[in-house]
Amino acid sequence: MRQFRDAGAHRDSSKLVDCYAENAIAISPVFGELKGKHAIAAAWGTWFSTFNDFGFAISDTLIDGDRVVVLGKGTLTDRMGWFGLPATGGKIDFRLAFHLTFSGRKIIRDERIFDSTGVVARLEKALLDSEMKTAAELQRALLSRTTYHTRFCESAGDAVPCRSIGGDFFEFVELPSGALGVAIGDIAGHGPAAALLAAMLQGLFLGEVGSGSGPATVLARLNQRLLQRHLAPRFATLVYAELSPRGRLVYSNAGHNPPALLARGEVRRLTAGGMILGAFEDAAFQEETLHMGDGDTLVMFTDGLIEANNLQGEEFGEDRLLARLTSNASSAPKTLLNQVFGGVREFCSQTELSDDATLTLTRFLQPANTGARGVTH
Secondary structure, three states, X not given: OHHHHHHHHOOOHHHHHHOEEEEEEEEEOOOEEEEOHHHHHHHHHHHHHHOOOOEEEEEEEEEEOOEEEEEEEEEEEOOOOOOOOOOOOOEXXXXXXXXXXXXXXXXXXXXXEEOHHHHHHHHHHHHHHHHHHHHHHXXXXXXXXXXXXXXXXXXXXXXXXXXXXXXXXXXXXXOOOOOEEEEEEEEOOOHHHHHHHHHHHHHHHHHHHOOOOOHHHHHHHHHHHHHHOOOOOOOEEEEEEEEOOOOEEEEEEEOOOOOEEEEOOEEXXXXXXXXXXXXXXXXXXXXXXXXXXXXXXXXXXXXXXXXXXOOOOOEOHHHHHHHHHHHOOOOOHHHHHHHHHHHHHHHOOOOOOOOOEEEEEEEEOOOOOOOOOOOOO
């Protein structure tokens, strides 16, 4: 038994096999039933070559005559897949028991018992973690560029999911007219279902914005598209704005947090729009037109940003958000974006986000000789 233990610790398959009788039988849920020393030797060789980082820490050795039970914990990198599950490529640990029967100082029967429930649970979690990591990477790739520059504006945006993947999205898109389209959306709920719907809505949105229709029409069409898919009780909020090179801003809001326009030290909330998307067949949307002056900044955000809580249960709130925006209004959009998220992290230093948090900032930069005016009320 000591030879078997030491050979295993040193990954010495030849000394391990010396512990078995010629007609020994080995049974494992991993490789099934093996008969004969030669088959067992091949199995140990395959095991060590496949799992070159396999380790086994013995917790107890129980001996009763010619029967021995070895209890311990194994660790390895899952490169082959277990119990019908695909390989995760990650490190896993599991409980394992060897039930050995000896005769003439040789093992004649080797039965291995895995904590299969625990192993499967760990494998499923590792697989889910891997899939969620891939999904998060794909979602980041689907998001619009985090910064966007044209000759007449500078934009920055970021989305921070409360889980691996989230239900928020934003877009900066150059329109055929030369204007910049800016949108931010929020799907009800969290996690994979919300993320899938967000990706679908983002694709539907990009398919509509190039039509030349205004924001209100785009929202009405998106509402119909969602209703046709019968996704209840899922719904979405979305605000969409178009900014022309001359500073003309047209927007419409489908049940989303009203954007803020920072202009000459003042804050104006933009409330024109209608109901949420995907809930009401007869939803109608209004739009508003105004003009942005040089240096004016359009701010869009989701409720996860302002509803972030600290340990005392206080929300970050719109007042803190707008105060930070106005006090740092001269900062570049990307810098201002980082300052806001930094403020949220500081406020919620010991708590996690309970909802996805997204923010976009678009600053109008008046080109020479455009004659663009300041904000009109």
